[in-house]
Amino acid sequence: MSGEVLITPESVDNLYNRLKKEAEAAGYHLNNDVEFAKSLVKGLLVNEQRYGYWSCPCRLASGKKEEDLDIICPCDYRDADLNDYGACYCGLYVSQEVLDGKKTIGSIPERRPPPGERERAKLASVSTGISGISLPVWRCVVCGYLCAREEPPEVCPICRAKKDRFQRFL
Amino acid sequence: MSGEVLITPESVDNLYNRLKKEAEAAGYHLNNDVEFAKSLVKGLLVNEQRYGYWSCPCRLASGKKEEDLDIICPCDYRDADLNDYGACYCGLYVSQEVLDGKKTIGSIPERRPPPGERERAKLASVSTGISGISLPVWRCVVCGYLCAREEPPEVCPICRAKKDRFQRFL
Amino acid sequence: MSGEVLITPESVDNLYNRLKKEAEAAGYHLNNDVEFAKSLVKGLLVNEQRYGYWSCPCRLASGKKEEDLDIICPCDYRDADLNDYGACYCGLYVSQEVLDGKKTIGSIPERRPPPGERERAKLASVSTGISGISLPVWRCVVCGYLCAREEPPEVCPICRAKKDRFQRFL
Numbered sequence: 388m389s390g391e392v393l394i395t396p397e398s399v400d401n402l403y404n405r406l407k408k409e410a411e412a413a414g415y416h417l418n419n420d421v422e423f424a425k426s427l428v429k430g431l432l433v434n435e436q437r438y439g440y441w442s443c444p445c446r447l448a449s450g451k452k453e454e455d456l457d458i459i460c461p462c463d464y465r466d467a468d469l470n471d472y473g474a475c476y477c478g479l480y481v482s483q484e485v486l487d488g489k490k491t492i493g494s495i496p497e498r499r500p501p502p503g504e505r506e507r508a509k510l511a512s513v514s515t516g517i518s519g520i521s522l523p524v525w526r527c528v529v530c531g532y533l534c535a536r537e538e539p540p541e542v543c544p545i546c547r548a549k550k551d552r553f554q555r556f557l
Numbered sequence: 558m559s560g561e562v563l564i565t566p567e568s569v570d571n572l573y574n575r576l577k578k579e580a581e582a583a584g585y586h587l588n589n590d591v592e593f594a595k596s597l598v599k600g601l602l603v604n605e606q607r608y609g610y611w612s613c614p615c616r617l618a619s620g621k622k623e624e625d626l627d628i629i630c631p632c633d634y635r636d637a638d639l640n641d642y643g644a645c646y647c648g649l650y651v652s653q654e655v656l657d658g659k660k661t662i663g664s665i666p667e668r669r670p671p672p673g674e675r676e677r678a679k680l681a682s683v684s685t686g687i688s689g690i691s692l693p694v695w696r697c698v699v700c701g702y703l704c705a706r707e708e709p710p711e712v713c714p715i716c717r718a719k720k721d722r723f724q725r726f727l
Numbered sequence: 728m729s730g731e732v733l734i735t736p737e738s739v740d741n742l743y744n745r746l747k748k749e750a751e752a753a754g755y756h757l758n759n760d761v762e763f764a765k766s767l768v769k770g771l772l773v774n775e776q777r778y779g780y781w782s783c784p785c786r787l788a789s790g791k792k793e794e795d796l797d798i799i800c801p802c803d804y805r806d807a808d809l810n811d812y813g814a815c816y817c818g819l820y821v822s823q824e825v826l827d828g829k830k831t832i833g834s835i836p837e838r839r840p841p842p843g844e845r846e847r848a849k850l851a852s853v854s855t856g857i858s859g860i861s862l863p864v865w866r867c868v869v870c871g872y873l874c875a876r877e878e879p880p881e882v883c884p885i886c887r888a889k890k891d892r893f894q895r896f897l
Contacts, residue, residue, distance in 0.1 A: 412582060412752060413870070413885045461869050461886055522866075524873070526692075529631050530583070530714070531706030533694070535896055536871030544870070544885045545583045545714045546631055556705055557690070582752060696862075699801050700753070700884070701876030703864070715753045715884045716801055726875055 394432045403428045410480065414542040415461075418474070418481050427479040431460055445477040446499070457499065464498040470538050482541055524557035564602045573598045580650065584712040585631075588644070588651050597649040601630055615647040616669070627669065634668040640708050652711055694727035734772045743768045750820065754882040755801075758814070758821050767819045771800055785817040786839070797839065804838040810878050822881055864897035 403425050407417045418424040430444025442448035443458040457463040465475040473485040474492045484490040499505070525539040526532070530546035539553030573595050577587045588594040600614025612618035613628040627633040635645040643655040644662045654660040669675070695709040696702070700716035709723030743765050747757045758764040770784025782788035783798040797803040805815040813825040814832045824830040839845070865879040866872070870886035879893030 409887050413887075415886070456891060457868075459889075459892070461888060463868050463892075466870060522871070525871075526705050528627075528633050530636060530710065531692070531695075531704035532714075533703050533705055533873050534871035535866050535873055540870065544872075546585070547579050547583075548631060549629075551626060552629070552633075696875050698797075698803050700806060700880065701862070701865075701874035702884075703873050703875055716755070717749050717753075718801060719799075721796060722799070722803075 394429055394436075398432055399425050399429045402432060413544045414540060414547065415469075416481055416483065416486055418478055419486055424479060427477050443477060444479075446497075457505070462499075466540065467537060468495055468498060469541065523555050525553040526556035528552050528554055564599055564606075568602055569595050569599045572602060583714045584710060584717065585639075586651055586653065586656050588648055589656055594649060597647050613647060614649075616667075627675070632669075636710065637707060638665055638668060639711065690727055693725050695723040696726035698722050698724055734769055734776075738772055739765050739769045742772060753884045754880060754887065755809075756821055756823065756826055758818055759826055764819060767817050783817060784819075797845070802839075806880065807877060808835055808838060809881065863895050865893040866896035868892050868894055 403417070403421075406428065410417055418427075427444050431441040434440070434442040434444060434448065438448055438450050438452070438455070440452055440455070441460045442455050443460055443462050446458050448455045448458065452459075460477075461480065462475065465480055468475045469480060469482050472493065472495045473482040473490045474480065474495060476495050476497065478492060478495075481492065482490065485492055522535045522537065524533055524535045527539075527543040527546060527548050529548040529552055530543060532543050532545045533556060534540065535557075539550045542549055543552070573587070573591075576598065580587050588597075597614050601611040604610070604612040604614060604618065608618055608620050608622070608625070610622055610625070611630045612625050613630055613632050616628050618625045618628065622629075630647075631650065632645065635650055638645045639650060639652050642663065642665045643652040643660045644650065644665060646665050646667065648662060648665075651662065652660065655662055690705070692705045692707065694703055694705045697709075697713040697716060697718050699718040699722055700713060702713050702715045703726060704710065705727075709720045712719055713722065743757070743761075746768065750757050758767075767784050771781040774780070774782040774784060774788065778788055778790050778792070778795070780792055780795070781800045782795050783800055783802050786798050788795045788798065792799075800817075801820065802815065805820055808815045809820060809822050812833065812835045813822040813830045814820065814835060816835050816837065818832060818835075821832065822830065825832055862875045862877065864873055864875045867879075867883040867886060867888050869888040869892055870883060872883050872885045873896060874880065875897075879890045882889055883892070
């Protein structure tokens with residue numbers, strides 16, 4: 388294998404448009420620096436050809452899907468980083484505050500645990516299994532949407548109510 | 558502050574189109590009396606300039622966001638009013654039955670508790686905290702979507718199955 | 728009543744386009760054999776005129792809505808059939824794998840219980856009521872979406888993460 392990967396501008400534009408549409412439909416936003424966002428989308432397509440999946444363009448993939456699952460875009464860490472820093476680790480996804488210019492993206496520390504801890508975290512979650520609720524469940528007071536995550540989403544993906552309209556349910 | 562607020566017809570049209578699109582995507586519907594709906598959308602934009610948020614155009618806001626959270630559009634009472642009366646308090650959102658002419662909108666009583674009770678309701682919900690499930694959880698039998706609300710939604714926001722395809726889950 | 732039902736090509740196209748859009752928005756897909764899909768959509772419209780609801784075009788409806796609820800399209804069995812066979816019983820909905828040509832649709836056994844068992848299943852579910860969780864609850868690790876179903880969906884309807892990004896939550 389030569390490692391040579393050809394990505395056409397058309398395929399980048401197509402995926403960029405699809406991701407943008409899907410993001411907006413769910414209350415997420417791509418970075419409005421379109422050229423920058425497209426360079427990351429190109430990275431996704433390069434990784435798709437290399438590994439067979441959209442491994443994060445800003446992280447080193449192992450090439451074994453099982454080990455890379457947490458960094459397949461959108462990664463497991465996106466929403467927490469959007470919440471804390473206004474952008475995901477790469478800057479492909481940004482928060483409404485960043486879009487509105489009310490917040491600036493700074494440097495985002497790597498939230499992904501190092502390999503050893505990753506293994507332990509996975510084992511812990513498997514052994515805990517379904518015996519307990521590991522994360523709070525949030526409820527949108529407007530439409531009743533439920534989700535389990537550290538903090539509520541920026542907006543309800545169903546009815547667009549904002550974060551402050553969520554209450555803890557479980 | 559002069560109280561003078563300028564809202565352009567373009568900004569009304571833009572927000573109307575956005576709300577209509579977002580409503581339909583989630584199984585909700587704006588009133589099909591477009592001029593009436595736009596007058597309410599204009600009210601939202603007026604309130605955004607006055608208070609900084611989309612306070613309900615048919616209710617008197619306090620101007621303190623914390624006290625007005627429940628009447629930021631879509632308000633906490635919309636879905637119950639859609640269910641019982643076929644429209645939200647303002648008439649901005651209507652049910653499918655109303656759209657289809659099978660139901661007529663009558664007068665909709667104010668469901669929002671008076672200020673004293675509002676405080677008590679909030680305290681009760683805080684003190685109860687996460688110790689108990691205060692609302693039934695409904696499950697769409699087609700796609701498994703879960704939501705916590707008095708009654709199931711008119712249609713499943715995920716798969717469009719109708720209300721009678723929901724079963725109580727918790 | 729003559730049983731004569733007139734369905735215009737325009738009404739078929741309209742419903743086909745609507746179903747296709749709604750399907751894609753939630754991570755489902757109509758069969759890409761468009762003429763075949765439209766023949767099924769026509770069947771839905773015929774049944775709507777006959778019975779008043781979109782009874783499955785490949786099954787015999789009783790004409791009593793209460794007894795036919797589970798086979799109103801999308802039927803209660805669609806997602807399990809998509810998961811196991813890559814298509815719903817009719818073939819109106821197909822999985823991504825089928826779309827991508829990685830899987831071929833074979834014959835799909837009827838998953839709907841026979842009338843007697845159907846009654847018993849319904850009674851059991853009513854008597855169990857809310858006393859226990861009958862189905863696993865899955866959580867999307869990316870966005871926290873929760874759903875209760877035998878297996879996770881093909882993709883998260885909110886954030887498009889794939890099935891292998893779901894973990895059992897309850």
